[in-house]
Amino acid sequence: MAPSKKDQIANGALTAFAQLGYSETTMDAIAEMAQVAKGTLYYHFSTKEELFLYVIEKGVKMLIYHVDNVIQNEELSLEDRILNVLDEHLRFFSENQDLCFLLLSAFSGDGQRDRMVGNLLGGYFSTMESHMLELQQQGYIRADIDIRTLASALFGMVGFTVLRKQFRKEPVNSAADKQTLRYMLSGMFQNNV
Template sequence: MSKNKIIDAAIKLFSKLGYHRTSMDDIAAEANVAKGTLYYHFSGKGELFETIVTNGINMLKSEVQNVLREDQSAEQQVRLIVQKHIELFLRYNELIHIISNELTNGIEPDILERIGKLKADYIAFLSGILSMGYEDGVLNKFNSEWIAAGLLGLIETSCLYYIKQPGSHSVEQLHETINAFVLPALLKKDG
């Protein structure tokens, strides 16, 4: 189906080139459809972009939710969240890159706002999980949102840095390092 071909091509190109350097011609060529077809399925470049980002965020959220279960301890949940995010950020690093970096300027304000809300929701979702586990800890509501945001920034930056390196280290080492950095703070005791 044309629509899916377009979405796949757009993810690929937006990731590689960013929003502004990706032209609708590029996308059409990559998707092997005529340029007009893009506009049959999407109202414009902005909507196409929004679709991809929205899908991406929802996918991330559901992947994370899938590994969390009610019967897990708070500590297990925190460990799983960190682990799953590293895994997702490595696997979908191009999509992640779109979601975190391309969302600031030069895109229609209303689209930006809707996506911003989605991202805030996602952080609130993570923050909720952290808070739950730490009701008896030092972190309170507002703190935990900053922590959640910072945690994502940390994992993303580390993963990006890892990817850029010429494969000199293993994924396990990345997990270890991030865990060693992050868990001591998130978990009340231990490091």
Template sequence: MAKIVDQSTEQKIKEAAQRVFIRKGYAAATTREIADEAGINNALLNYYFRTKEKLFDIVMQEQVATLFGKIYPIINNEETTLEEKISAVINYYTAVLLEQPGLTLFVLNEMQNKPERIAGQMKTNHVMMEAVIARQLREVRPDIHPMQLIMSIMGMALFPFMGRAVFEKSAGIDETAFTKMLKDRANLLPVFIKSILKG
């Protein structure tokens, strides 16, 4: 007999799992905690996902796609300039990470544990080299490898979110003020990168 899937329950479990995994990591999280977070019993969670590992894999794939996969329509857009692409990628990351502040550390941990999974999602090798943004970069700075640009954008955009608590405490900045700083940074970073590209 085929399993009947209730999409709303399945989604509720995935969202709960995401919160628990981001909060505690894979090793420390339990299916009981995830079930409690979702407001269901453990048997129902097992009915939908069987194991914690299977649920984690699904959640991780979705989170990696959020962090990396969704930038491809931006960097492959034939209608936008190189500078517009840079701004759009930075704005995308800023919006996503303000909404999901634990996402960077969650994915970073997985990058260390299973780099092949992340690389598969990012498709860094041939897709990056064939992207419109790579062609546009070569037109203005043929001496800079496209991956240097992408790594620079991601590093400058993501690191402040990863070290947010440290930056807030060391600078004596409260959460509201630092959030404003992050939003302002989304406008500053394209200016910094533009100056680098001009040499």
């Protein structure tokens, strides 16, 4: 199924923002990357900032959806769900490297835009913190672990691992990557799951 024009534009904008950065990306560059006429672009998005926030919001919602599906999968043991959350982050970021780069570099110094991006990422962190707090209350995550720090560390640890490998043109999401990241997170578990 072919993407809608709005999705086509968002995909082109994601590529443009990731390659050129926010300040260097123009609506002309977005139209070119999305392979749409400028009129079509402006029909769907009136400003670059509106489009930027749409791309970030769409990406964060995709990440939440994928991670939430793993957490809610009752066919897996709770221990497997916990570890698969890490694997899902790694898979998601490795399959969406432009989005990974954009999410980790989205803050621009523009206070209003940074607050808006922060609010969008806040939805992800609220979801992760809620799930992790529940696991902590059930005794799976150690009581002395700060849940906010844990959620931030997971996001940054996986995201920056993928970015570094991307910049170095190394394969991402290998068995060694998963094992190393799982080992690093294993200290959060009450009984070292």
